[in-house]
Amino acid sequence: MDLLGSIMGSMEKPPSLNDAERKKVKAQKAMIEKQQEADKKKLVVFREKIQKRIHEFIKDPQKQKFKFEVMDKVYRAIVHEVTDVAGLTSFSFGIEEQDRYVMCWKKEFAPTDDELQAYRKGEEWDPEKAKLAAKQKEIDRLQAEADSNKKTEKVIPVSDYKDKYKHLIGDESAKGGAKQTLANRSYGFVPSENKRDRRTVEQVLADTRAKKKLKTESSSASELSSQNASTETTTSSCPDLP
DSSP: OOHHHHHHHHSOOOOOOOHHHHHHHHHHHHHHHHHHHHHHHHHHHHHHHHHHHHHHHHHOTTOSEEEOOOOOHHHHHHHHHHHHHTTOEEEEESOTTTTOEEEEEOGGGOOOHHHHHHHHTTOOOOHHHHHHHHHHHHHHHHHHHHHHHHHHSOOOOOOOHHHHSHHHHOHHHHHHHHHHTSOOGGGTOOOHHHHSOOOOHHHHHHHHHHHHHHHHHHHHHHHHHHHHHHHHHHHHHSOOOO
């Protein structure tokens, strides 16, 4: 006998199963296989029921959506498969292992983002309330836009003295203060608007010539008047000849 054979011979052999233990293991294996087969049949039956319910839902023209009962993830997966094959839109809502369910819609009545958001929050969807909410949202948006435009408008400075200080000293006081700041025109005050000559060059030359002509005519008239007065005086002073 070689060395390997002696070593193998000295080792203890594993205990062999008796008939009772072998039967027990075999029974457990058969039970597991049977349970698996039952689960498969159960899923097949469930799929057939879902297909039937989906078919009835599609045929009903009055229905736009269909809500399934709460179910486990495996069954929800089957519902999603069936609805997808039927051309429907489906979503799951709720908390896992508590109240999660599947809801499906016909393609022509696919849910909006607001509707999906409501179901995700655990709320019921009311189309009329949704319209009012959308309308109010649009009003709020327009109001916010209007307020923003008002803030960006150019501020026009107050140029009137009495308007500038009206909020500090009152309307009547502001008017009085404005009157007191006016200079007395009898002391040679010339408004700034009157100091500006808006005439053209031609108008200035014409006005100058007119002034010179008027001055010459005035001088001539004065001299003629003086000569006439002198003649009348001389005539009146001469005595009448006999």
